[in-house]
Amino acid sequence: MSLLQKASFPSPASIVPNAEGLAKISFIGTRAFLLEAPGPFDLPNQRRIWALSRALEAHEQVAEIVPGMTNLLVILKETPDDPDTVIHQLQEKWQRAQGIDLAGRHIEIAVTYGGEHATDLPALCELSGLSDREVVRIHHEGTYRVFALGSAPGFGYLHGLDPRIHMPRKTVPSLKMARGCVTIGGMQTGVAVLTGPNGWNSIGFAEVQMFDPLAAAPAVMAPGDTVRFRPERIEL
């Protein structure tokens, strides 16, 4: 059952229904609704997700909102009687969401590229047809935005990875990837915050503490932050 817009949804005030602008809305269990923005994986789309988050934060039926990568998980306080009404409301709010920008901090992360933690650098070179030096250069020359936090405490999903070094997640995750590994997962990049199973591809290592559960603001990164990687060492 696809919950992609039902035919009964009233089209925007135009003659031709703007089907392209509709979000995909689906269920995860009874209280959670996942809204996925149509269109590209880019900053303008994410800005609309940030706007939608703001618009929903104070809603009385909403228990929790979890922004993802051009998508938003909305967890309600109670199982709704009529999920179609919720879908309708979310779709309306999405249509009205104008992009907002979040004034973030600038974060610089010192990285050792290559070396013992860069377990997937050779595979990325093979996939991309680039040399290890080129992969490293392309990665550290990029400017990234924190689109969302998630997966593990304080982990920031970074947008802005050059398409030349996109690399699909692994079919079989690494069982014990170290905290601090600088990784690529599809079109996203980030720094592992916990040691454990990880399906992303590691190309380097950064000595960083991204989370403190006892701090007033436990996570170092926040959506909207700008991140740059500074190559402290390159071991190829």
Place this chain on the structure above:
Amino acid sequence: MIEIVETGPLNTVQDMGRPGYRNIGVTACGAMDPLALEIGNILLGNPEGAAVIEVQTFPFRLLFTKRGAFAVTGADCRAKLDGVALAPWWAGEAEPGQVLELFPPLRDARAYVSLSGGVDVAPVMGSRSTSLRGSFGGLGGRVLAVGDSIATGAVQPAAVPKGGFGAVPPAVALKDVFPVGENGELVIRALPAGEHDLFGADAERFWSQPWKISARSDRTGYRLSGDPIHPVEVVEMRSHGVVPGVIQVPPAGEPIVQMSDANTAGGYPKIAGIIEADLWRMGQARIGSTLRFVPATHAEAKGIEKALATYVDDIRQTARLVGKALAAMA
């Protein structure tokens, strides 16, 4: 105050969890069977959501170093107090020096020991639940070990009656609401999720075939084994938030059900999401057991939630009456 005398690995302090921090990647954690936790606390007159001990490896023994009421709910682990058998879903009172023992359950997976006043550890981000992956919460962010002393809340609610009292287990009281399959398999209701239709004919097989809970299953998630299912096309998903009960299908085609300690986000195609009212049963499902998924609607889920709420309310009312009667006699 109690002391752990014997424990297997993976027994932890849990409460109703730490929701509200998924947006910074923090897993909610919390009891795998929140219904058992709720009833245990009600029997003792504890505040809702007081922290308890979740026991999933047995045998487990604890020593009461002070007089105090306790309840054992969840899996029937043939509990004994100083060698005297207790009925399942039972609350009683222990004298200093008495030992409570929990043995491997014959069915179901997890038992809950509630203590009068609740397990008193410092809350972290609003919860006393242990986050093993994050190494915080509960008792120092770790599993319980022999010799651990555990304090209980200073506020001791009303005593339990002499000889104790209990609740009818939900599997008995609500057997029509939570039916068992023809071959004794667990029946779990779920709603189709975002990529359900991507699985084409395999989606039908997801619902029709039995799935076995593999040995690689824990509080993080259950890996199911059965005839693999595959989407008709491979999609590289953008990471998005998930909640416990989501059923994802990694490339190998055997589904994973994310549970209490799961990541807050994921990117595998998801075929369905278990209704919240069935999650406590999932939390009691044993490795090696078989289950079947049945498609449900929000309206059906709502009906099951109502039946559960009525059951819990009945026990709450009765426990209150018992408490009042005891107070009147005192």
